[in-house]
Amino acid sequence: MSDPALESLYREVILDHYKNPRGHGVLEDADASAEGQNPLCGDEVSIYVAFGSDGETIEEVKFSGRGCAISQAATSMLTEMVGGRSASEVAQMDKQELLETIGIPLTPVRLKCAMLGLTTLKVALHKAKGTPLPEGLADLDELELT
Amino acid sequence: MSPAVTMAGMASVSPAAQKLDARALRRDFPIFEQEMHGKPLAFLDSAASSQKPRQMLAAMDRFYETSYANVHRGVYELAERATEALERSRERMRAFLNAPQAREVIFVRNATEGLNLVAYAWGLWNLGPGDLVVVTELEHHSNFVPWQFVAGKRGAELRLLPLDEHGELDLSGLDRLPREGAVKVVAANLVSNALGTINPIERLVAWAHEQGAIFVCDAAQAAPHMKLDVQALDVDFLALSGHKMCGPSGIGVLWGRAELLQAMEPFLTGGHMIGSVRADRTTWGQLPHKFEAGTAPMAEAVGLAAAADYVDAAGLDAIEAHEHELAAYALGRLAEVPGIRLYGPPAERRAGIVSFNLEGIHPHDVAQILDLQGVAIRAGHHCCQPLMERLGVAATNRASFYLYTIPEEIDQLVEGLHAVRKVFS
Numbered sequence A: 001m002s003d004p005a006l007e008s009l010y011r012e013v014i015l016d017h018y019k020n021p022r023g024h025g026v027l028e029d030a031d032a033s034a035e036g037q038n039p040l041c042g043d044e045v046s047i048y049v050a051f052g053s054d055g056e057t058i059e060e061v062k063f064s065g066r067g068c069a070i071s072q073a074a075t076s077m078l079t080e081m082v083g084g085r086s087a088s089e090v091a092q093m094d095k096q097e098l099l100e101t102i103g104i105p106l107t108p109v110r111l112k113c114a115m116l117g118l119t120t121l122k123v124a125l126h127k128a129k130g131t132p133l134p135e136g137l138a139d140l141d142e143l144e145l146t
Numbered sequence B: 001m002s003p004a005v006t007m008a009g010m011a012s013v014s015p016a017a018q019k020l021d022a023r024a025l026r027r028d029f030p031i032f033e034q035e036m037h038g039k040p041l042a043f044l045d046s047a048a049s050s051q052k053p054r055q056m057l058a059a060m061d062r063f064y065e066t067s068y069a070n071v072h073r074g075v076y077e078l079a080e081r082a083t084e085a086l087e088r089s090r091e092r093m094r095a096f097l098n099a100p101q102a103r104e105v106i107f108v109r110n111a112t113e114g115l116n117l118v119a120y121a122w123g124l125w126n127l128g129p130g131d132l133v134v135v136t137e138l139e140h141h142s143n144f145v146p147w148q149f150v151a152g153k154r155g156a157e158l159r160l161l162p163l164d165e166h167g168e169l170d171l172s173g174l175d176r177l178p179r180e181g182a183v184k185v186v187a188a189n190l191v192s193n194a195l196g197t198i199n200p201i202e203r204l205v206a207w208a209h210e211q212g213a214i215f216v217c218d219a220a221q222a223a224p225h226m227k228l229d230v231q232a233l234d235v236d237f238l239a240l241s242g243h244k245m246c247g248p249s250g251i252g253v254l255w256g257r258a259e260l261l262q263a264m265e266p267f268l269t270g271g272h273m274i275g276s277v278r279a280d281r282t283t284w285g286q287l288p289h290k291f292e293a294g295t296a297p298m299a300e301a302v303g304l305a306a307a308a309d310y311v312d313a314a315g316l317d318a319i320e321a322h323e324h325e326l327a328a329y330a331l332g333r334l335a336e337v338p339g340i341r342l343y344g345p346p347a348e349r350r351a352g353i354v355s356f357n358l359e360g361i362h363p364h365d366v367a368q369i370l371d372l373q374g375v376a377i378r379a380g381h382h383c384c385q386p387l388m389e390r391l392g393v394a395a396t397n398r399a400s401f402y403l404y405t406i407p408e409e410i411d412q413l414v415e416g417l418h419a420v421r422k423v424f425s
Helices: A004-009 A012-019 A069-082 A087-091 A095-102 A108-129 B022-026 B054-066 B077-097 B111-126 B145-154 B174-180 B201-210 B258-263 B298-314 B316-334 B363-372 B385-391 B407-423
Strands: A032-038 A043-051 A058-066 B105-108 B131-136 B157-161 B182-189 B214-218 B237-241 B252-256 B274-277 B282-284 B340-343 B353-358 B378-380 B396-400
Touching: A004 B363, A012 A069, A032 A108, A043 A069, A043 A108, A058 A069, A069 A095, A069 A108, A069 B363, A087 A108, A095 A108, A108 B363, B054 B077, B054 B298, B077 B105, B077 B252, B077 B298, B105 B111, B111 B145, B111 B182, B111 B214, B111 B237, B111 B252, B131 B145, B131 B174, B145 B157, B157 B174, B174 B182, B182 B201, B201 B214, B252 B258, B298 B316, B316 B340, B316 B353, B316 B407, B353 B407, B363 B378, B363 B396, B363 B407
Parallel strands: B131 B157, B131 B182, B182 B214, B214 B237
Antiparallel strands: A032 A043, A043 A058, B105 B252, B237 B252, B274 B282, B340 B353, B353 B396, B378 B396
């Protein structure tokens, strides 16, 4: 890649996570799970979480899905970021933290791709904890989350 | 008078021209005077919306600068001029469609609004339990969702005509449908926006009429690219969008048979569409006014008529031939790209639209990397989710062409796709 714009958008680390996603798979007896879709581009992500014995610490996170490099790589990176952290903390996680890790400039359309995994994870955690979903979750009202 | 606003000023096209000179026409489009990310702009998204020629822009400017006032009922000179311009545009679109009468030409926002007008003002009043509305798997959401919604509201059922493996309509199941209910509406597009398939609707129209059904034609993707004749097509309603045929956004046409339009209740109510208004009762105005509530899109109508002049001067037959050539060239060049999957029928049976996927690379990633190469294509479901489901894909890449498209833009696309593959290798 010689084009600097291209290089900044499809950084090596993004492509690496896309081609070799971390935490890819399904947890059969997940303590928390949710599915998210971005109807605009057809990205799909399902997230599965297992809690530790305290019922609060995130012990394992897995995801399955299909979609563009940005959506899948961002979710892969997310699984590396949240292991060992508390569920209630991650349910409130600032999207900026993920965006800094992704580290590429995103247009509003691609921002939705990047946020799909985090938003879906938050829905899974709120559902498991029985806490109400924050209004306008991540300001991404076009996402379909179940 | 500025030469730009008359057809005589269109030096790039001679009336007898058989072959279209895309390079000359391209100079009429100011958008191509810029570079994109330091590269020449390869605009391959005309199926979503076309670019605009100076002649059309100038016609709108001139209307605003010299003849603008609200139309109808005004008694002063400007209002008369504006009214005349609006009605001249209506007559221009009547001629464009070879419609019998100008009062059958209803100005709407776009094809979507025109199709909704029919679904609501005809469908809501004429559909009921036991009735069938037949659409195709190839429909744009604009000719699908209104029918699904209105059929559901009235207890009628929606049936989908399937595609065969070549992306062409499979009509073999037609005979079964009348046994399942009374076919009241058949709605289909003339050209598919997603695959470019040119649908042979003659048989469907004849079949619809044998069932006593109305035929509603979505011509949004056909109008920019082929000669339309509502009398030869024998359809009952036909909708088009101005923005896809070099016209401004915000205006389209719904044409309908006068006897059907006259028997229908209005779609939108309010100013201008009335006969008389009393506290207890309102009567509707005559055609076309009954269906044109509120202030009309006057300047847009002027622009649309100028756009019709422009594409007619280029020649719709020449445009169609040019696009077949480009589609054949694109299908050949794209086949060189390893890992590509092409969708849709052979070049001779498609308009200038090519849908494809690169193995293992999501269309949004493809489109984003192409953008950095100055190539604009569309990636997504193209408002055709039932079709995408049929193809077994979430999305496709779509390159589409128009009268200003040159082969170099397709070359730029192919080079860009090689770059995309390199990023993901």
